[in-house]
Amino acid sequence: MEEVLKNLFDEVDNSHEEMMALWKKLVNRDCGSGNKAGVDSVGRDIQEILEGLGFKVRFHEYEKAGNMLVADYGDFSKPFIVLTGHMDTVFKDGQAAERPFTVKDGKAYGPGVLDMKGGVTILLTAMKLLTKIGYDRYGIRIILAGDEEVGHGSSHAGNDFLKEAKGAVMGFNMETGFMDNGIVIERKGCRRYRIDVDGVGAHAGNNPEDGRSAVEELCHKILDIQKLTDFEEGTTLNCGVIGGGTVANAIPEHAWCILDIRFRTQKGLDRVDKALKEIEKKVYVPDTKTTIKVILDVPAMEKRQESIDLCERANTIAIEAGLAPIHPIAVGGGSDSAFLVYAGVPTICALGVRGEFNHTVREYAVVDSLFEREKMLLALLMKL
Ligand SMILES: [Zn+2]
Known part of the structure; x- marks a missing residue:
C-alpha cells in the first residue's frame, strides 16, 4: 500500500x-x-466543524423541515464528487435521554446510531484527515439533508438535491451499511395514493334503489388497480388498507383505500400513474365520484451500469488496501441516492457503519465497522 494511504490508516x-x-x-x-x-x-454543529476545515457552508432553508446543509471544498474548476447523508432520525423527542449512546459487546446503541450518525461521523472524520494533507484530487461537495426520513414531504429538498448534485463525477452515500458488506446500487421507489369514492347513501331496506354504493365502486377499481402489477418490470401495487360505509343497513356513501406502489424505474411508475388516471375517471356505479391523490413519494434509485462499475472499482481498491471485499446489492428501502442517480451521477450507497434493525429501538451498529468503513472511504477518495 502506498505511503500516503498507510499514514491515513494509521x-x-x-x-x-x-x-x-x-x-x-x-x-x-x-x-x-x-x-x-x-x-x-x-446542522450548525456540522457547519462549525466543516468551516474549521476550510469548507464553504450554506443551507437550503425550509419552513417546516430541517434545513439542508451544503458544504464545498477545493477547486470546482476540477471534477467534483458528492458525499451525502442525512441528519434527521425517525425517533421522537426524549429518546436521546431515554436511551443515550451506549456500547456493549462491541455494539453501539442509541437513536440513529446506525441510521445514520455513524456515516456522518465517518464523513466528517474523512474530511478532517484529507484536508490535513491538502486533498485536491476532486472538488468535494457535501450534501446533508434534514428531512430524509420523511421523504422531503414538506420541503423542496429533493429538487435542491438534484441541482446541487448535477455535474458531479461520483456520488457516495454514507447511509446505513449492511452486515454482509453489500453496497447498494439500486433501491426501489415508493409512491402512495389515497383513493376516495363518494356515492349516494340510502336506507338498505326502505329505498335501496336510490343508493349508489361507494364500496361497490371501490371494489371494481381495486380489481383494476391490482391488475397493474408487473413483477418483471419490478412495479408492484398493493391496496393495503381499505375502509367504507358506516352501518350494515345503509348503502355506503363513502369508501376509501390506501394504495402502495413499489417501483424500480420511473418508466414503470409513469405507466401505472397514467393507468390510475383512467381508473379515476371510469365509473362502474353511476353517480359515484372517485379521487386519487398522491400522499407519499420516494423516488427509486435506478440501477445504472455506471454505478455497478463504480462499485466494482471500489471493491478492487478495498481489497488492495487490505479491507473486506464489497459487492453490489439491490434493496427495497429508499434513500437520497435516487436524486444522485437522476442527476446522472454514478453512485454507491450504504457506505456507513454496518448494523441491523434501523428505524427500531433494537437498532445497533458494529463499533469496529466505524473504523473499517472510515478506511474504506479514505481509500476510495484517494484511489478512485
Ligand atoms: Zn437513513
Whole structure:
C-alpha cells in the first residue's frame, strides 16, 4: 500500500477515541424529522466543524423541515464528487435521554446510531484527515439533508438535491451499511395514493334503489388497480388498507383505500400513474365520484451500469488496501441516492457503519465497522 494511504490508516487507528466522541455527540440529541430545531442545531454543529476545515457552508432553508446543509471544498474548476447523508432520525423527542449512546459487546446503541450518525461521523472524520494533507484530487461537495426520513414531504429538498448534485463525477452515500458488506446500487421507489369514492347513501331496506354504493365502486377499481402489477418490470401495487360505509343497513356513501406502489424505474411508475388516471375517471356505479391523490413519494434509485462499475472499482481498491471485499446489492428501502442517480451521477450507497434493525429501538451498529468503513472511504477518495 502506498505511503500516503498507510499514514491515513494509521491516523484512523489513532483517532478511535475522537471518532467515538463525535459519534456519541451526534447520537445524544433529539433530531427526529419532526423536530426542525433539533435537526437545524445538528446542522450548525456540522457547519462549525466543516468551516474549521476550510469548507464553504450554506443551507437550503425550509419552513417546516430541517434545513439542508451544503458544504464545498477545493477547486470546482476540477471534477467534483458528492458525499451525502442525512441528519434527521425517525425517533421522537426524549429518546436521546431515554436511551443515550451506549456500547456493549462491541455494539453501539442509541437513536440513529446506525441510521445514520455513524456515516456522518465517518464523513466528517474523512474530511478532517484529507484536508490535513491538502486533498485536491476532486472538488468535494457535501450534501446533508434534514428531512430524509420523511421523504422531503414538506420541503423542496429533493429538487435542491438534484441541482446541487448535477455535474458531479461520483456520488457516495454514507447511509446505513449492511452486515454482509453489500453496497447498494439500486433501491426501489415508493409512491402512495389515497383513493376516495363518494356515492349516494340510502336506507338498505326502505329505498335501496336510490343508493349508489361507494364500496361497490371501490371494489371494481381495486380489481383494476391490482391488475397493474408487473413483477418483471419490478412495479408492484398493493391496496393495503381499505375502509367504507358506516352501518350494515345503509348503502355506503363513502369508501376509501390506501394504495402502495413499489417501483424500480420511473418508466414503470409513469405507466401505472397514467393507468390510475383512467381508473379515476371510469365509473362502474353511476353517480359515484372517485379521487386519487398522491400522499407519499420516494423516488427509486435506478440501477445504472455506471454505478455497478463504480462499485466494482471500489471493491478492487478495498481489497488492495487490505479491507473486506464489497459487492453490489439491490434493496427495497429508499434513500437520497435516487436524486444522485437522476442527476446522472454514478453512485454507491450504504457506505456507513454496518448494523441491523434501523428505524427500531433494537437498532445497533458494529463499533469496529466505524473504523473499517472510515478506511474504506479514505481509500476510495484517494484511489478512485
Ligand atoms: Zn437513513
